[in-house]
Amino acid sequence: MRVGYMTGLVTATLPPPDLGSALRLGSRRLRRLDMPSADLEASLLLGRATGLARLELILNTARAITAEEWTTYDLLLKRREAREPFQYLVGSQEFMSLDFAVDAAVLIPRPETEILVEAVLDLVEDAGTQESGPRVLDVGTGSGAILVTLANYIRVLEGTGVDCSPEALERARCNAERLGVADRLRFVLGDLLEPVVGGGRVFDYVVANLPYIPSVDIEGLEPEVRDYEPRMALDGGFDGLALIRRLVAEVEQVLKPGGWLALEVMAGQAPRVMDLLEGWPSVQVRHDLAGIERVVLARSAQV
Numbered sequence: 294m295r296v297g298y299m300t301g302l303v304t305a306t307l308p309p310p311d312l313g314s315a316l317r318l319g320s321r322r323l324r325r326l327d328m329p330s331a332d333l334e335a336s337l338l339l340g341r342a343t344g345l346a347r348l349e350l351i352l353n354t355a356r357a358i359t360a361e362e363w364t365t366y367d368l369l370l371k372r373r374e375a376r377e378p379f380q381y382l383v384g385s386q387e388f389m390s391l392d393f394a395v396d397a398a399v400l401i402p403r404p405e406t407e408i409l410v411e412a413v414l415d416l417v418e419d420a421g422t423q424e425s426g427p428r429v430l431d432v433g434t435g436s437g438a439i440l441v442t443l444a445n446y447i448r449v450l451e452g453t454g455v456d457c458s459p460e461a462l463e464r465a466r467c468n469a470e471r472l473g474v475a476d477r478l479r480f481v482l483g484d485l486l487e488p489v490v491g492g493g494r495v496f497d498y499v500v501a502n503l504p505y506i507p508s509v510d511i512e513g514l515e516p517e518v519r520d521y522e523p524r525m526a527l528d529g530g531f532d533g534l535a536l537i538r539r540l541v542a543e544v545e546q547v548l549k550p551g552g553w554l555a556l557e558v559m560a561g562q563a564p565r566v567m568d569l570l571e572g573w574p575s576v577q578v579r580h581d582l583a584g585i586e587r588v589v590l591a592r593s594a595q596v
């Protein structure tokens with residue numbers, strides 16, 4: 294077997310002499326796959342393998358890489374070359390300036406979802422000081438990104454996160470613990486509103502980033518998403534709106550009169566979701582940074 298890591302001909306099995314060579318090698322391997330952030334990813338993966346921060350790596354490029362570090366780094370590079378999402382390899386994703394633990398049990402929180410969180414933060418601010426803190430229901434909570442972030446920025450908020458995946462709920466609980474908001478949140482297993490229906494119209498806000506990709510489009514997604522993120526976090530049924538349609542039909546059983554529903558939607562879905570909300574007194578849309586109608590906000594009737 295050839296081991297020409299310096300020539301870039303063949304996957305290396307022998308460790309390169311030092312951290313600087315390992316870094317260059319990793320960058321080259323990822324750049325071959327046209328990854329736009331190849332250099333950054335290679336350095337962060339090497340950091341993960343060695344336990345060194347990025348700056349420490351840069352300052353210690355002449356330091357020898359141990360056999361164990363090389364084995365770990367090479368394995369991480371191989372997983373990335375197989376298009377496993379970078380975030381699953383490093384185990385975290387930044388969201389609204391907070392660090393969320395992620396793995397293959399949960400969707401990686403996306404920047405678009407920050408638009409939803411910011412919209413709800415604005416609504417809470419507009420509502421002013423209330424007798425009690427807002428009560429929020431997050432349907433399809435996944436990693437807990439939306440609910441945990443809201444609880445972090447609104448220190449009086451109390452909330453419930455629902456998901457049909459027990460593994461996702463474990464990750465959400467863990468993120469709530471790590472960010473110090475677990476005492477104000479609970480996470481329950483079930484299908485959409487099923488675990489909370491029957492408790493009355495108690496929520497001021499119902500927020501949801503439900504799966505919204507039409508089933509037929511899943512195969513065309515990039516491999517990082519299609520092959521690694523949970524299918525049940527992506528697939529929104531025939532037209533992508535199967536779950537959103539059900540939620541809109543049922544949500545007033547749990548949403549207070551005058552409370553807000555906030556939904557993240559896919560490009561092109563907002564008009565159809567607004568049709569579903571016909572009869573609601575106030576419906577608004579928020580755009581993402583690309584100008585796409587990304588969040589639909591609807592206020593339920595005051596009784």
Ligand SMILES: C[S@@+](CC[C@H](N)C(=O)[O-])C[C@H]1O[C@@H](n2cnc3c(N)ncnc32)[C@H](O)[C@@H]1O
Binds near residue numbers: 399406436439455483
């Ligand atoms: C698009 S992910 C969103 C995760 C997280 N809220 C976020 O924004 O990053 C959708 C989540 O909904 C959950 N889900 C899918 N179908 C569901 C259902 N019928 N009832 C409850 N949760 C569901 C999935 O398990 C997944 O965690």
